[in-house]
Amino acid sequence: MTAEAVQPAAPVAAEAEQRAVVTQFLAHEARLLDEGREEEWYELLDDDLLYELPIRQATEPRANEVDRTAWRLRDTKAHVRTRIDRLNTGIAYSEIPPSRTLRLVGSIEIEATDRPDVLRVYSAVLVYRQRGIDPYFTLIPVRRTDLLRLAPGGVRLLAREIVPTETSLETPNLGVFL
Numbered sequence: 001m002t003a004e005a006v007q008p009a010a011p012v013a014a015e016a017e018q019r020a021v022v023t024q025f026l027a028h029e030a031r032l033l034d035e036g037r038e039e040e041w042y043e044l045l046d047d048d049l050l051y052e053l054p055i056r057q058a059t060e061p062r063a064n065e066v067d068r069t070a071w072r073l074r075d076t077k078a079h080v081r082t083r084i085d086r087l088n089t090g091i092a093y094s095e096i097p098p099s100r101t102l103r104l105v106g107s108i109e110i111e112a113t114d115r116p117d118v119l120r121v122y123s124a125v126l127v128y129r130q131r132g133i134d135p136y137f138t139l140i141p142v143r144r145t146d147l148l149r150l151a152p153g154g155v156r157l158l159a160r161e162i163v164p165t166e167t168s169l170e171t172p173n174l175g176v177f178l
Helices: 010-034 038-042 077-087
Strands: 045-056 066-076 099-112 118-131 138-151 154-164
Touching (some): 038 077, 045 077, 066 077
Antiparallel strands (some): 118 138
């Protein structure tokens, strides 16, 4: 057996390394948000962030049901900063008491983009959410498409499109980040 047959090809090793980096980033991000560490999560956001939650139309054929001209949320990094600051005022009533969350992230697919420092990442996320005063919980299933910038200081979230599985969200508000 030759040395070439034993060692993996460079692209396979590069793909494995990318998968490890992306999976670690998504897991770390989920843990920070679940633990209420929004300030640390904010540091993972790229300055050019675009964070979108488009409207899904139940009356449209599946190919046309996501309306990318209308949004429940369409935030820049500055908008996210405002949301986090509001959460810290003590009068953000949608999050008093704070939600207890658990994010399960899976079905991760990674694609190269035309930019060598940016990866497109598809994932499925299930967010369990329960507020301390409520006897019930909600599950928020979504599909996400992220652009991750591989920056010298670490991975940064450049863009996120969140498409809910449901057309009508059962959660009383969107006071949590998806």
